[in-house]
Amino acid sequence: MPKVSRPYWGLRGGWLTFWITTACGADMTLLGYDQGVFSGVVISQDFLRTHNLESPSKTTLLGTVTAIYDIGCFLGSILAYWLGERLGRKNTILLGSTVMSIGAILQVSSYSVGQMMAGRVIGGIGNGLNTSTAPIWQVETSKMHLRGKLVILENVLVLVGFSLANWLNYGLSFVNGPVSWRFPWHSNSFSFSSCSSLRHGFLSLRVLRRWLMTHGREEEAIQIIADLEDKDLDDPFVQLQRSEMKYSIEYERANSVSFSDILHRKANEKAGTKTIRRLLLGMGVQAMQQFSGINVGSYYLPTVLTKSVGLGESLARLLTACNSVQYLLFSLIGIPNVERWGRRKLLIFGATGQCVCYIFITALIRYNEMPEYAHRHQVASASVAFFFLYYVFFGIGMQGVPWLYPTEINSLTMRTKGAALGAATNWIFNFMVVEVTPIGIQNLGWRFYIIWIVLNAAMIPTIYFFYPETAGRSLEDMDDYFRTNPGLLVFRDKEAISSKRPEKYQAKDQYIIHAKEDVAIEESQHLEVAV
Template sequence: MGLLSKSGSKKPYFGLRGGWLTFWITVACGTDMTLFGYDQGVFGGVIVTPDFLQIHNLEGPTKTATLGTVVAIYDVGCFLGAVFAAWYGEKIGRKKAVLLGTIVMSIGAILQITSYSLGQMFVGRVVAGIGNGINTATAPVWQTETSQLKWRGKLVVIELILNIAGFSLSNWVTYGFSFVGGGVAWRLPLAFQFIFIVILFATVPWLPESPRWLIAHEHEDEAFTILADLEDKSEDDPFIVTQHKEIVYTCQYEKANAVPWSQLLRGKTPEGKGGTKTMRRLLLGCGTQFIQQMAGINVTSYYLPTVLIQSVGLTEKMARLLAACNSVSYLLFSLIGIPNVEKWGRRKMLMFAAAGQAFCYTIITALLRYSEKEGYDGQKQVASASVAFFFLYYVFFGIGMQGVPWLYPTEINSLSMRTKGAAAGTATNWIFNFLVVEITPYGIQSLHWKFYIIWLVFNASFVPMVYFLYPETAGRSLEDIEDYYRHDPPLLVWRDKEATRTGRPEKYSQKEEEEMRRNSSADLGALRRGSRISNQWVSREGARANSDYDGKTEHGEMEEERKEI
């Protein structure tokens, strides 16, 4: 697809380059995340719809556990989809993975919209979850690998803010249709997600594949062209040549030190001089997704109307209205994260959010304790006051916790592990999402105010966890992060200024400038021939590394070979 150039040949991507090309990639990835948010939020309104509960035989307090499973089984599907992306996503590429996930989501949506039995709804929820799991494991990686350094963090955070927009939209749609009654009240809100599915099918096929994926799979010329198109520069520009060489070198190093899943799952990873701390980086990426889910967000994302009805004592209509209003507040405050994700950095945003959320759950727990205390005169007033702190919780979460846990795994993992690492992080998100969503109805029903203590403790513990263990990734290129882990960094990072500062360390900027000066006078054809030789070396060394784990090429030898190329 494309426009005709003066010579009569078609221009790729309709002739779009630079910022406009990145914009449309963001539209596709953002639509994917909007669909994720809508699909996640819409069921909170569906499960309090009388017609839905009647048709699926979910009415009454004895059905609480089953209702929780109907909601949570979606997360099992998402987990399975993320696992699929971890195993096969790297083989088929970012674009094809997103299209596959969207097709599967379409099938799941149709099954749910047309459901007249609990069994069909279960199947529809699982199938839709599988598609969403594939998409959410892939879209942030695609965005990260096609974004310029100065935009990378902001664009991924924008994606997750669009996730909130989808969540907010679902709350207003279900609230509006609650006045209609009958099957329309829940079937049409579920059908509304096809708007986003159509947008994905209309954009993804003509957009560029990740140049890093192309280089890793020996599509050299296409990768060179896409890098130039994304940066809106010529292919012989020193910056493009430098960037290409760095990606090739990173690919060389990672494939020479690649770790098969069979080794990785047994804890055998390359450490020391030749290693890149694969397992540590994988766990750090998964850890951010664990932090997001165990912060308690889906206690309210899936069940806020239920929480407001059962814990606070509001009517169904008022609970729906407040949930919809809260989603708007959530969306507006999350916008603060866009300009500050690079300015504050990933570490500070996570710690700020966790501390604020711990404070909110402390007040919520205290207020609900008194609202349930027999003989206390102000029960209604303190219960109503807790609503303000549910709203405030979303403010902290939207600013600091919404986007970073999805961004971090795409940055911290190595090139060869990026798809696997992002997918493993997404799988972690969904399996703990399932845990939270499964236990919440029963927890509220049986523990009452004590249920919220769990989320208070978790949030308080996340502040020191991030402070001591998590290196900063803001202001660094993906290749800078590779270089950092090639030099055996310590596990505890809080005393390492290079690891914790927000701005890009000077040594990386100097290295890039020196490389650009050298490449400014280089012959592009020779460099391309060198790149092809490099990737032949990559394939050979990668295969050897996978078959002979202890026979890796040492860093010094690799550096010499790169210089020769």
Template sequence: MTVATEKNKKPYFGLTGGWLTFWVTVACATDMSLFGYDQGVFSGVVISQNFLEVHDLVGPTKTKALSTVTAIYDVGCFIGAIVAFTIGERLGRKKAIMLGTTIMAVGTILQASSFSLAQMFVGRVILGIGNGINTATAPIWQTETSQLKWRGKLVILEMQMNIAGFCLVNWINYGFSYVGGPVAWRFPLAFQFIFLFVLWFTTPWLPESPRQVLHNIWLLAHEREEEAMEVLSCLEAKPVDDPFIIAQRDEIDYSVRYERENAVRWRDLWKLRKQENDTKTLRRLLLGAGSQFMQQFGGINIMSYYLPTVLINSVGLPEEIARLLAACNAVSYFFFAGLAVLLVERMGRRGLMILSTASQFVCFLVITILLRFSEIGGAAGQRYASASVAFFFLYYGAFGIGMLGVPWLYPTEINSLPMRTKGAALATATDWITNFAIVEVTPIGIQSIGWKFWIVWTVTNAAFLPILYFFYPETANRSLEDMDAYYRTNPPLFVTTDPDAISRKRPQKYIEREDQTIERSAANKGLKLRSSGKVTHVEQIGEEETKN
């Protein structure tokens, strides 16, 4: 009786298909909302008078310490991404997120209960380590458990939720600024536990990625093949013996075996000699990490960390107006991030990155010109400065529709199956270390060279456009196995020479290959496929038909 009950027990509370994907998305979106909340929470904390007094940070001589305690969080995130890089495959997606969430809880407790600068430093680093692990893992988990038609939209939706967290904390900070005392900064820090509780209660019962790999095939290892087939079956809402599920299993199996047989050791990645079965591992790693590098040097964290400072020092607005505009801007930022969900499949990853970067270039160019003319002084100069505010808002819109989310999605799609965890972790580490560098130099740059500081970001965005156009292949409307098949053909470095590489639609050759795989799986199971419009029906082959 007990054995029968266990056997008939449905996994994941009986959820399959869209509902199961929904709950994976809830967990991943919560993780990214917490990421956005963390990025914004300290901007309100460091201007709380009680916080400054408790941590002995009052006075101009303490500016450097205050700057360092803010930026040290990014160093912790970088360390966390490296941790995900080294042990992420061994743990699996779920356990990595649970580990990161627990580490973040420790950091949150240390920060919210802090009574010394040393405690706050430690809390910031620990919180960053946990967030670095989570942000390197959640996009991969979402990517590997999503159906092709939903994959891009869901990962971009997570980045919109990142902005939702950022927006929420901006208004919490703005509201609690009128309260004063210790609650003005301790409550916003402690509020992070709302997100942590959601992650603790959802992640453990959700499915592990069927593509998770560790030397041999993680879930597709012989002794765990049934578990992998069960995950694929539940995610696609199809029977375990359905030809589509079997074909998916076979494609993953083949891709991983091919990559392992032709794998390149880490120390050999930097050797330029051509190998017969080279799967372009280094090129794919650099493309993924490069997207995060371009995201950061596109200038976003000048705005995210220092928008009120920029509006006060560069534009000349009063402090109260600058704070209010920063909070209002977070709302418009959230709206533009939502547009990316609608555009990411229609325009493709490559198209959105190019559009977003080109728009950022225009915004910085106009900001540079307007701030240059604002230095003439008087009423005319103030009008030029005030006009630049509109382009700061437009910059957020330009960033939100493309470079906000795609650089988090792209590394999970471009890298090979065995390298996906390492590739995403490397990209995340690149994001955090460049983030730290920009946060450190921005106040110095604005103070030292004034309007000329904005020329730097105008030039970087202009330089990124040809890189995106010539070197970045499209990954939209491709299965993860399609990208492995593409790189097995030894494609040229310039993707514009191959129409299939830049097409937003899935190339016909991949569709035909998948159909052939499904047909072979059906034939091996004694089934046949009958097409009726867009629906493929599976029927049992009759005895006479089998003999023939």
């Protein structure tokens, strides 16, 4: 007999999910490396001399060179909005990885501000394509009880790349000349190796069940459901997922709102699925991640520690590298708790802790600007502990959930667009933060950090009052929830904010499964009688 070719390397169930996560995780690790490497580059004297950015008068330009990467990410996310459904998840990420590698080559070979900025924009476009798409792919191929954990794990892998870049920056701080900043940008080889593994993974793992179902390839979609669940095609659970997805697709096609309708304010004519509200919730949580002030540190922590706290450059680099390790380790706490605590509680926990940390940071840094105070440097240096503690709260609460939430809250037909708009929101506010931080530190001093106290404090009631819980729900459950025309203030609805799946959804699933089992038994009995 001829050998039967099995898809996805013959993997099914848990192993298939594992390799999907590995492929997505390689992409996110590359993102973390690219984010972390520039914090050491911007304080390299050779980099500043080569690009004529040494003068304090060039602070604004230096901020733009750093932040322009986020404009590229924004453009890439918008591009993913238009291309994501046409190309599919796999091809979009392959395109993004290739573009990202081209950007890395331009940056590593740069001798001018123009080339560096061009490389950062191009690299950002690739990153925007990837970060808008990889979380969707993970969410759509994950079991309900693993979905949040796996997306949070992906974001923890961002920190693996981030930590690697920071330790490399510290090691090269003892080296003079171009190698101190060009060698880290030899991440182009790192990029190519990651792209290679991604290509092999994605070419083999065509597990896009909801995308296939949406595009009329139902038989392939059902086979993928069976493979991911490690069940037979006629299993009642597989058929349940099939029927729920088909119903959601048909309902959304009849009631969803196009982007053109949104722009022309025609959404109310077909707003049965609360499309605009769901888009705004996903975009809002991504904006909150940037309003937390994380990229004050991610891009500029060595600068903050030297300018605001008064530490030496070598010690600032060492502390930044050490912080990246504890940031990574504490982020692991979010993996098991994203389902146990739920998205809302993690976000509120993170925002509360971040607000408190910035209160202490602001109060302590103020002493560094009091020349009459004898121990001002010693007191200001105590703020380092609260920078470290800030990353603990952010790593547990805010690191991964903003990337997960838009993929869960948006409907099937708007999921790619919603994730792309969410990522675009993240990157445009990222640009704003990275652009203003060096100017704010230089001109406002300790008062600059008050901004982040206020913004973190404002997040707490916003999340509590307006954000429904998505933990424990299937993606189809969220469609059911918004079909009921829920009120804007969700905190009054205990089912909407519970981290456990509401009983009505469990009961519906059991009813459908039993009904399908009864149908299967009747068909079997009729067949026996006929025989």
